[in-house]
Amino acid sequence: MRKIYGLVSALVLSISIGCSSEKKIEKNKMQEDNHKKTVVYQVFTRLFGNTNATNKPWGTIEENGVGKFNDFTDKALKEIKDLGVTHIWYTGVPHHDVIHDYTKYGISNDDPDVVKGRAGSPYAVKDYYNVNPDLAVNVENRLEEFEALINRSHKANLKVIIDIVPNHVARNYQSVTNPKGTKDFGADDDTLVAYHVNNNFYYVPNTPFEVPDFLNGYKPLGGENHPLSDDKFDENPAKWTGNGARSPKPSFYDWYETVKVNYGISPEGKKDFDELPKGFENEDYKKHFEFWKDKIVPNSWIKFRDIALYWLKKGVDGFRYDMAEMVPVEFWSYLNSNIKMKNPNAFLLAEVYNPKEYRNYIKKGKMDYLYDKVELYDTIKHVMQGHGLTDNIPSIQEGLKDIEHHMLHFLENHDEQRIASPEFAGDANKAKPAMVVSATISTAPTMVYFGQELGEDGSEDAGFGSPSRTSIFDYVGVPAFQRWVNDKKFDGGQSTKEELKLRDFYKRLLNFTISSDALMGEYADIHQYNRQKTLNYNQKVLSFARWSENEKLIVISNFDAIGNHRFVLEIPAEVIKKMKIKDGNYMMLDQLYQQKSFKLTVRDNIGLLTVQLAPLESYILKLQ
Template sequence: METTEKIIIYQVFTRLFGNQNKTCRPNGSLEENGCGKMNDFTKQALHEIKKLGATHIWYTGLIAHASQTDYTAYGIPKNHPSIVKGKAGSPYAIRDYYDIDPDLAEHVDKRMEEFEHLVTRSHECGLKVIMDFVPNHVARQYHSLAKPAGVKDLGENDDCSQDFNPQNNFYYIPGQKLAGEIDLYDPEQGNYEEMPAKATGNDRFDAWPNRNDWYETIKLNYGVDYLHHTGGHFDPIPDTWKKMEDILSYWAGKGIDGFRCDMAEMVPCEFWGWVIPRIKAAFPQIIFIAEVYNPNEYRNYIYNGHFDYLYDKVGLYDTLRNITCGYGSATGITHCWQSVDDIQDHMLNFLENHDEQRIASDFFAGNPFKAVPAFIVSSCLRSNPVMVYFGQELGEKGMDCEGFSGQDGRTTIFDYWNVDSIYRWSNRGRWNTHLLSEKEKELRKTYETILHICQKEQAISKGEFFDLMYVNLNGWQMNEHKQYAFLRKYGQEVLFIMVNFSDTATQVAVNVPAHAFEYFKMTPSAQCNAKDLLTGKTEKICFTPESPTCTELPAYGGKIFKLKVK
């Protein structure tokens, strides 16, 4: 997927974003703790997100999923609470692929209409829309009420007497009912019965999932025989493939701009290689983002699976986290980009998302400003997309104990809750910074400045890259474990980027090798004006291979010098 802009994704957990209820009772119900709505994304709110620098907004948790909230008044059956995680439920335990979650609608019976308005509103505010596609598993009580006429439900035609059949939608454990360590009894609804038991979403092919399993979900069958180890059965095309194509086409037809595909590597790459070109034939501009954690599979899912972008989690995220926390060396950044250099444009960088701990939490950095150099690297290193998780730009700590989600440094995805920093930023729908602390305002401005650099500077969005670390090892005035430097160039503009992971301001002397001048076809200058795009201040620096470039880097910060070269 070619693009001339730097893609900047603002991920938002839809259920939590606009919630104005401050009750925050652990394990509280929707009535007690409240819930954000799609209509909370007003044009003013969306303009503020756009102003931050976002080009895309990922509305996490839109599709109807299992919950413990009673919507029987709207014809939606109750879910058994023993197979729902938290009062609000996991957004990745889908109960109806063709429906919007009723929690998110002001008028439940008009939830699809409210979603369609949300897409239109987002586009009018200059934001492209990304939504989740959860292909590997569904809720145990999956049943689609909203499916189009003529569409067969998942499992409707399954032969559940067979543990595996390539045309079944699920895997079965014939003759056994669901058991395991989970308490399947509820005082109101009695025992949850599943006979025969279906395989659990995290590839557990028995009837005994435990509390650490994805016990609230069941695994979808894409024609891979995990039970008898006979590999993939993809001819004829498995029924699940066709059903998933229909679901993707349905949502693409609603005008969205991209899918973030949950646990894409747990679904055979052959399916993606079949379905993505088919969807793009009808919707050429749509993008597909894959959650893939195995680096050995990256190129398979890009070249054979046709994904546009993959998470760079086990590479750049893990490395930057380690450096930020003080137990990793900045030299590791070089290894990160080298390991994916041939596919770098396909990698999605981030420092937070709904799965990871908040930077400001006690489990990560404790102080959100410590990650500013990491964010400069994550967003400016190459031209590939970068993502920000809502509240990251405000230093949200994620240290609440919300209920099913304990005090783990993450913002809950299972509970009804209020996110304090977002609540104060929203200022009851006014969406301004009046209730934010000075530090929160400063952090948000820092993120906004960096993201606007990414948007405006062609050297970032489509320029070339040169790593300077190989000539700065064991330097007398540059600590390669705490500082990192690189160049970006487009046309006659060069960005000289240096970051400092140290807690003290540091005078550095950075070598720029003759090879960089040859590679970029630049003329050295013994003295040139360099404007720091982060502060707007101009310095006179030396930019030659004969002498190092000297400057002072702030603690937990950096400089992005812009130079004009011949």
């Protein structure tokens, strides 16, 4: 079929005028590539296979244990795949600062005064050309062990995503495995000036760095004696801190463990690089690649391009970009077009929190997906907590309808509180209606954080930071997840009935989403219509329609944790006509549990559906 498609494509191109036909073919190819939903499973790599349940605050790797690449066995990966997952994001893979002695492997020790936690922040990368030594059984072969994991993941039919953190690197960045001809960040910097377009960092000339004053009783490593924990770190001249702080002595609340990367923007805000021509946001990645080919770009751009292409060559299928909006959008045009020229199907996900910039990063920056955090996530979190209204959700979809496919949905990730924590919802079951809505309301990818499907509550006091979020800074076990891991049998043998019931819900939902045609088709809000017309339909319920030529769905969710809701849902004539449903009586079967069916009556193009919802219950009803 691909050979035939290629011949047809060649014929079409040969008779077309200009580039309009090429764009049409490109759009058709994108639609073919994206004909089913994507589900990303984010896993904090060092925590996944750790079966040690000690959980001593500030515990060492020997005391609290650590997971390894090899813990992702064929069995483990099959269970993840069977959950309904298409992509796995291995968080914390690039070699970042850790407080453990690996000097016999040629790795320098890291200073607790500029490391958060004992296991270190995965976003303070020390060496982009190797992986975290904690994750290897044989440290000398750590890169080979990760390459083997990439291969196992592909064998399980999972695409692999890793982090790239473009805005900042560890204060002591030092690669021990640079490819031939590659120099470290800052190696050629002119440190006598605050800024030069080809410096990798910004400097405070002639001024040494000072460790911040630690506040609120904080002490590195919990106060443990350590030869490098002396309130000193040798950096002269001082570099700007990762969040842009320019003082040689950053605040405790700054990202003091990192340094800001310079992308050719002067301290006054002047861009020392070419900007994209007006209207170029409408051009494809190939045109963006051609635009940059003959341009001189800042050295930091080239360094990160080479890093991304290095990992693509290793078999990585995509990247999650940390704090992408702290880096100029022109760089993303340059980087992502280079990536897409090597792998047109690469999965590119960006952490962006400013809705006003969404379209710039998608269209100019050539991002595939952005976090839908400040609109859908924040809104749905408030609904789950009981003080938000479902009335606010349809307007979000309306406002994003031109870019809805690009807005990745999630309810948990490593930065956010666990749903089951008291600080969030206090009950993992409150995720059920929210997950149904999040996973089915648009064509966008869905992301699940490991342990979310088991109701992990993030209550452990690991050391740095506070409970409610599973620690990314320390060696710790994840109790609910460990029960499912069951001494690396990965079968839920120690899980509670409630945990297994919750996981079954996620498995049913996610597998439905990746097989549904309608969820990559059309959407219509029916919530606002029913809020005005339907008795007993209130702000704790949400409903909408999804359909394709072959599949018609009505999705209804009850966010009320204590109340039943019974009403006659009305589907307006406009939606019935769009769904191409004729007058008559139909059965609609719930797709989550395949147990309940409902009668849909359509008269004069108006659909009526009597529904009764138990607390936190949802239905994905399919027209039979």
